[in-house]
Amino acid sequence: MFDNFFQKYSLILVMFLVVGLMGDVVEASGTLVFEDFGTDSYVFEPRGDAESVERSSAAAYTGDYSLLVTERTENWNGPSIRIEDYIEVSREYSISVWVKLAGSSRTDLKLSTQIGEGGGASYQTIDTQTVASNEWVQLSGTYRYDSLGDGFVSVYVESESHPSVDFYIDHFELVLSDSEGGVAVEENLTPLKDIYEDHFLIGNAVSMNEMDGQRLDLLKHHHNLVTAENAMKPEYVYSATREFDFSSQMRLVDRVEEEGLKLHGHVLVWHQQSPEWLHSEGGELLSREEALENMYTHIEEVIKQYGDSVISWEVVNEAMNDNPGDPENWRSMLRRSEWFNTIGDDYVELAFAKAREVLDENGWADVKLYYNDYNDDNQNKATAIYHMIKEVNENHSEEHPGELLIDGVGMQGHYNSGTSVNNVRMSIERFRELGTEIGVTELDVTTASTGELSEEEELAQALLYAELFSLYKEHSDIISRVTFWGLNDSTSWRSERNPLLFDGGLRAKEAYFAVANPEAYIARHSEQVEIERRQARALYGTPDRENGLDELWEQTEELPIDRYQLAWQGARGVGRVLWDEDNLYVLIDVATSSIDITSEEPWEQDSVEVFLEESNEQAESYSAGTSHFRVNAKGGETAGNWTESEVDSNRVFETDEGYRVELVIPWVNLSPVAGDSVGFDLQINDAQSGSRESIASWNDLSGQGYQNPAVFGELVLSAEQGSNGAVGPVTDTFENNISLAVISLGALSTAVISVIFYKLKLKK
Numbered sequence: 001m002f003d004n005f006f007q008k009y010s011l012i013l014v015m016f017l018v019v020g021l022m023g024d025v026v027e028a029s030g031t032l033v034f035e036d037f038g039t040d041s042y043v044f045e046p047r048g049d050a051e052s053v054e055r056s057s058a059a060a061y062t063g064d065y066s067l068l069v070t071e072r073t074e075n076w077n078g079p080s081i082r083i084e085d086y087i088e089v090s091r092e093y094s095i096s097v098w099v100k101l102a103g104s105s106r107t108d109l110k111l112s113t114q115i116g117e118g119g120g121a122s123y124q125t126i127d128t129q130t131v132a133s134n135e136w137v138q139l140s141g142t143y144r145y146d147s148l149g150d151g152f153v154s155v156y157v158e159s160e161s162h163p164s165v166d167f168y169i170d171h172f173e174l175v176l177s178d179s180e181g182g183v184a185v186e187e188n189l190t191p192l193k194d195i196y197e198d199h200f201l202i203g204n205a206v207s208m209n210e211m212d213g214q215r216l217d218l219l220k221h222h223h224n225l226v227t228a229e230n231a232m233k234p235e236y237v238y239s240a241t242r243e244f245d246f247s248s249q250m251r252l253v254d255r256v257e258e259e260g261l262k263l264h265g266h267v268l269v270w271h272q273q274s275p276e277w278l279h280s281e282g283g284e285l286l287s288r289e290e291a292l293e294n295m296y297t298h299i300e301e302v303i304k305q306y307g308d309s310v311i312s313w314e315v316v317n318e319a320m321n322d323n324p325g326d327p328e329n330w331r332s333m334l335r336r337s338e339w340f341n342t343i344g345d346d347y348v349e350l351a352f353a354k355a356r357e358v359l360d361e362n363g364w365a366d367v368k369l370y371y372n373d374y375n376d377d378n379q380n381k382a383t384a385i386y387h388m389i390k391e392v393n394e395n396h397s398e399e400h401p402g403e404l405l406i407d408g409v410g411m412q413g414h415y416n417s418g419t420s421v422n423n424v425r426m427s428i429e430r431f432r433e434l435g436t437e438i439g440v441t442e443l444d445v446t447t448a449s450t451g452e453l454s455e456e457e458e459l460a461q462a463l464l465y466a467e468l469f470s471l472y473k474e475h476s477d478i479i480s481r482v483t484f485w486g487l488n489d490s491t492s493w494r495s496e497r498n499p500l501l502f503d504g505g506l507r508a509k510e511a512y513f514a515v516a517n518p519e520a521y522i523a524r525h526s527e528q529v530e531i532e533r534r535q536a537r538a539l540y541g542t543p544d545r546e547n548g549l550d551e552l553w554e555q556t557e558e559l560p561i562d563r564y565q566l567a568w569q570g571a572r573g574v575g576r577v578l579w580d581e582d583n584l585y586v587l588i589d590v591a592t593s594s595i596d597i598t599s600e601e602p603w604e605q606d607s608v609e610v611f612l613e614e615s616n617e618q619a620e621s622y623s624a625g626t627s628h629f630r631v632n633a634k635g636g637e638t639a640g641n642w643t644e645s646e647v648d649s650n651r652v653f654e655t656d657e658g659y660r661v662e663l664v665i666p667w668v669n670l671s672p673v674a675g676d677s678v679g680f681d682l683q684i685n686d687a688q689s690g691s692r693e694s695i696a697s698w699n700d701l702s703g704q705g706y707q708n709p710a711v712f713g714e715l716v717l718s719a720e721q722g723s724n725g726a727v728g729p730v731t732d733t734f735e736n737n738i739s740l741a742v743i744s745l746g747a748l749s750t751a752v753i754s755v756i757f758y759k760l761k762l763k764k
């Protein structure tokens with residue numbers, strides 16, 4: 001094998017160096033590398049109790065070993081390493097790891113970091129990638145640790161929607177990536193809390209991570225109010241034995257008080273992040289009386305614990321369905337949560353009445369009680385919330401004339417750069433009629449693309465922030481606070497889409513300047529923003545639909561269905577498109593951890609939607625040749641003009657990761673030829689407990705696709721043909737002639753050039 005002595009020994013020397021530098025752990029300044037996982041000074045451990053994490057020689061990206069994770073039962077299960085002893089505060093690190101699935105499947109895996117433990121912990125995603133079977137994929141990103149929480153920092157790999165998937169990790173690296181050390185907080189920026197002093201409070205969401213170092217400096221520079229991002233939610237106020245245990249949130253609350261910040265209480269009654277046993281036992285719902293008693297005890301004890309350390313409480317969070325069909329009939333539009341299912345449609349009113357009673361008994365009359373919800377720009381939802389609060393307050397005033405039971409409406413404000421400010425305005429105007437105050441409680445604005453922010457997207461985002469703040473100022477007589485949901489992009493719950501005012505290095509983005517002076521910002525920039533719609537190509541071909549999945553699909557372009565329209569980011573997926581003279585064929589793979597089609601409203605069921613505008617005019621309303629289809633996860637066609645035979649042609653399959661839908665959509669007006677473009681979009685609705693929690697689309701962020709084709713992306717019908725032996729596509733004669741001409745010209749010039757070369761060669 002080795003030709004000579006020198007080659008042999010240089011190879012050994014290289015191997016020695018590689019093992020020495022990268023073999024297991026290198027703790028040279030700023031670098032931590034794991035390749036063979038043989039060390040015990042820094043170890044990866046399972047995050048949960050169920051899963052097993054073992055060194056394995058069955059697969060390795062580099063070296064001989066990797067770590068294999070099996071027996072996972074939850075998405076958050078996976079290998080985790082503690083790094084607090086290793087990192088320096090306010091420095092940025094590049095963190096990466098290679099991952100591979102053990103077994104055939106396809107799923108999203110995430111590299112994340114946890115700062116702090118218990119209720120005060122914060123969890124940040126560093127990177128998410130789709131991993132197909134048999135390939136190693138790198139998860140990588142940077143993270144700046146601006147505090148060590150309460151002395152616990154870890155990095156781990158988890159799944160997005162496949163709780164039981166087994167996987168390998170290899171070649172983990174943590175490298176100090178900023179050379180000069182942390183960037184200082186920009187103290188010269190005018191504090192937002194001063195700019196808005198006469199209008200409303202400026203708040204932010206916090207964990208222990210914000211209570212120290214530069215994060216605290218930035219927090220205090222611009223804000224005068226905080227909400228605990230997670231710590232005060234019901235899940236974190238009980239011990240494992242169902243006793244109240246306020247220790248970890250009190251540490252946070254004490255620090256908030258020490259720093260002189262005001263505190264808003266979030267949240268008393270919610271269907272998420274709450275112990276199951278409050279309303280259910282062994283999978284069975286408790287009786288109305290039992291659930292009520294638990295709810296009352298919770299409200300009473302928690303309010304008493306914090307007393308008037310809070311200026312306000314969110315008593316009930318997210319009780320309303322998303323886009324309720326019959327908003328005036330608000331009771332039947334309530335989310336079918338366990339609280340609703342055990343107590344009934346009066347649970348909201350009873351929760352507020354209890355909270356009011358506890359405040360009155362203790363003389364805490366200044367603490368305001370809020371109802372809080374997301375998707376507040378949706379007019380149906382805003383109307384349903386309006387009717388609910390109106391009725392609850394009217395009932396209360398019968399016995400307490402002139403008094404409100406619900407003092408304020410919390411508009412969460414989880415928006416995106418496609419949000420219509422006019423809709424937000426209409427909601428504010430409607431809520432104004434209630435005579436309550438309004439709190440903007442969780443503001444963030446996600447961008448259309450993930451990853452690094454482009455200049456256009458940063459501008460579009462900033463402009464929306466400017467328009468929102470200009471609107472908030474107009475209504476500042478009733479707006480009590482505007483709270484941002486996170487301090488900077490890298491720590492946001494939607495960090496992939498850079499939704500906040502400060503970037504990963506705590507530097508002000510355009511959005512800060514937009515918020516600081518909205519009118520001037522709008523005047524300067526409103527002409528500059530135009531975000532292009534997404535474009536993709538459909539391959540020519542007719543898939544075989546008699547048997548399994550045609551291999552033609554493997555040759556098509558992937559359309560990521562990953563733009564989230566609502567606050568919650570649930571099921572996402574990938575679309576593929578084929579076309580022929582008769583039909584458009586659409587295949588959608590959806591990744592979701594559970595399937596729920598229990599809602600009476602079809603769009604609130606797990607389902608996929610396809611939007612098509614044959615004319616590609618980007619018209620603002622539907623006409624012949626514009627269509628909208630919906631099929632649920634069990635194969636039920638719930639929107640679109642399908643004939644019976646088309647219904648028979650549609651297929652839905654269950655997959656490891658969720659479900660797959662294969663649809664046949666016949667052309668209506670168009671006789672398609674290669675090179676034609678059509679308006680096109682795809683959407684995934686994700687339901688939890690009977691209501692839709694997340695909407696992902698390929699192009700549109702506004703959610704207006706069902707009535708406005710102008711928001712669709714664009715699909716080009718390509719002349720390229722998939723290879724399953726079908727006949728080639730019809731092509732438009734003009735374009736066809738041009739392309740033929742181009743091809744012939746190309747061929748001709750190649751021929752000419754070859755002749756010249758040939759001659760030159762001969763001459764030599």
Ligand code: XIL
Binds near residue numbers: 229230
């Ligand atoms: C989010 C937090 O930001 C995340 O850290 C957590 O994992 C889930 O909850 N509506 C709410 C907030 O009322 O409590 C949610 O916060 C975001 C949506």
